[in-house]
Amino acid sequence: MxxxxxxxxxxxxxxxxxxxxxxxxxxxxxxxxxxxxxxxxxxxxxxxxxxxxxxxxxxxxxxxxxxxxxxxxxxxxxxxxxxxxxxxxxxxxxxxxxxxxxxxxxxxxxxxxxxxxxxxxxxxxxxxxxxxxxxxxxxxxxxxxxxxxxxxxxxxxxxxxxxxxxxxxxxxxxxxxxxxxxxxxxxxxxxxxxxxxxxxxxxxxxxxxxxxxxxxxxxxxxxxxxxxxxxxxxxxxxxxxxxxxxxxxxxxxxxxxxxxxxxxxxxxxxRTLALRFERAQASAAELARRLAEHPEVAEVRHPSLPGDPGHARAKAQMNGFGAIIGVRPKARAGAADPVGRADAVVDAVRLWLPATSLGGVESMLERRRRWGTEAQTVPEDLLRLSVGIEDVEDLWSDLDQALRTP
Known part of the structure; x- marks a missing residue:
């Protein structure tokens, strides 16, 4: 109607x-x-x-x-x-x-x-x-x-x-x-x-x-x-x-x-989807670029990255690359627990919200395999980041300190 x-x-x-x-x-x-x-x-x-x-x-x-x-x-x-x-x-x-x-x-x-x-x-x-x-x-x-x-x-x-x-x-x-x-x-x-x-x-x-x-x-x-x-x-x-x-x-x-x-x-x-999504996508691309160069990061997935497997296809058929990032922290020397490393990053953030949803105005992250029903082919230490509309520098500062926390 x-x-x-x-x-x-x-x-x-x-x-x-x-x-x-x-x-x-x-x-x-x-x-x-x-x-x-x-x-x-x-x-x-x-x-x-x-x-x-x-x-x-x-x-x-x-x-x-x-x-x-x-x-x-x-x-x-x-x-x-x-x-x-x-x-x-x-x-x-x-x-x-x-x-x-x-x-x-x-x-x-x-x-x-x-x-x-x-x-x-x-x-x-x-x-x-x-x-x-x-x-x-x-x-x-x-x-x-x-x-x-x-x-x-x-x-x-x-x-x-x-x-x-x-x-x-x-x-x-x-x-x-x-x-x-x-x-x-x-x-x-x-x-x-x-x-x-x-x-x-x-x-x-x-x-x-x-x-x-x-x-x-x-x-x-x-x-x-x-x-x-x-x-x-x-x-x-x-x-x-x-x-x-x-x-x-x-x-x-x-x-x-x-x-x-x-x-x-x-x-x-x-009503505000266009503004929210534009901001979130732009911030996600910037964060993904920085994360890819971070010494404490082993792997980053975001279609905006030229080396991402989905980059060319997303560029051809999408308007933007989305606001979800996949991150795997780098294992510390002498540490053999990638799950603990990923969980430590989640525990160390102060601005990002540890939460299971996505797509909100607030930025969220979680280790996906904490859910027992998640696909077993998803790496146990994969963090899913949902980028919100906060200032990108504040988001980066919080992620950077969390990744560097002993």
Whole structure:
């Protein structure tokens, strides 16, 4: 449901403008410039219920519409993707966004598309809770899991044979591998395999997977979109109307619905996404450059670094390199405990927050393998850094002293 019938053509606007302008109430003298927070569980309704009618808030809720419109406009980008129209240039199907109670609720909705006994192709490195759910679905429903290095295009294409669903993270969590989105999504479409891209790390400002042929885009709204570490939400975006209806039905029947106030907070946070993400990306690139030269650092992963395995691919298909850094501290002479070394760095920071989330205005770090469910191929001493919007010199000073602490 559009709340902004009067606006310039989306294709004429920058994403930095769309993020501010989309999802506004219609202009009226004395009217609100921000949507209100309708606190309703039930709506007046009589007779046969039509698909677009508000009747009960679990099925649809006008509190969700402004945020969903804004996110759909951001991921849509005003450009038809390979799935839109026909070879002669048919009309584009506009994107539709669905907000969920959490990122994991959105992941569960995506996995519900798998048939019993089906096959899921997924990255060997990805959000660990999603991987746990995939294993549970495999055990309970006979789903075959094919793990791939998502940066190895040939391996991904080979794994698509006979598959039902492809899940892509790019860059991956926490290893920051970068997939060739046009190639793997094009191969999935050619093979008749549905594709889902988790765009949480890149955000719609960094890349728009629908333009590369993704069937569904997944977000943990908790992270960059909301941006203030104060809500837990998820979202899915698709241009396939039938698929949107299926995912909406799952949301309704499984009760994976978001609260009105949480969605309102997410929309308020979304307004500053362009500024927050621009600052965080720039700081991350500078910190990665300095960390790569630090005498107490053994390895740094960030796609901005010319020597990073994902650099060329990210430069070609992304707008920026993201704000997540992977760091492995250098082992000290005579010390044989890389885990203890990494944990000591976490204990020594004073400005950076030891925390498990990411994408907020505050900078956070953690050793990822402290989670027992993290992939065993993730180095035990890998620190994942989520760069926020603090002054970069303050962030560097804190990291430097933590790395040098005896």
């Amino acid at each position: 559009s709340t902004t019938p009067e606006h310039p053509e989306r294709s004429a606007l920058s994403p930095a403008t769309i993020v501010v302008s989309a999802g506004r109430p219609a202009r009226a003298q004395g009217g609100h410039i921000n949507p209100s927070v309708p606190m309703n569980s039930t709506y007046v309704s009589r007779g046969v219920v039509t698909p677009d009618e508000l009747s009960y808030a679990r099925g649809d809720n006008d509190a969700w519409h402004p945020f969903e419109e804004a996110l759909a406009a951001l991921e849509d980008g005003g450009t038809a993707g390979p799935a839109d129209g026909d070879a002669a240039g048919g009309a584009q199907q506009p994107a539709e966004a669905l907000v969920f109670s959490s990122g994991m609720a959105a992941v569960a909705a995506v996995f519900s598309l798998l048939p019993d006994g089906g096959t899921l192709v997924l990255p060997r490195h990805a959000y660990q809770a999603g991987m746990v759910l995939a294993r549970q679905i495999s055990e309970r429903h006979g789903v075959t899991l094919r793990y791939v290095d998502i940066a190895d295009t040939d391996a991904v294409v080979a794994a698509l044979d006979g598959a039902d669903l492809l899940l892509v993270e790019s860059p991956t969590n926490p290893m920051l591998e970068v997939a060739d989105l046009p190639a793997v999504l094009g191969a999935a479409r050619a093979a008749g395999v549905r594709s889902v891209v988790d765009n949480t790390f890149a955000t719609p400002l960094g890349q728009r997977p629908l333009e590369h042929g993704a069937d569904v885009v997944l977000h943990s709204v908790t992270k960059y979109l909301a941006g203030h570490s104060d809500v837990v939400l998820g979202a899915l975006v698709t241009r396939d109307a039938d698929l949107a209806a299926t995912l909406r039905e799952h949301r309704t029947l499984h009760g994976a619905i978001a609260g009105p106030f949480e969605v309102w907070l997410a929309l308020r946070g979304l």
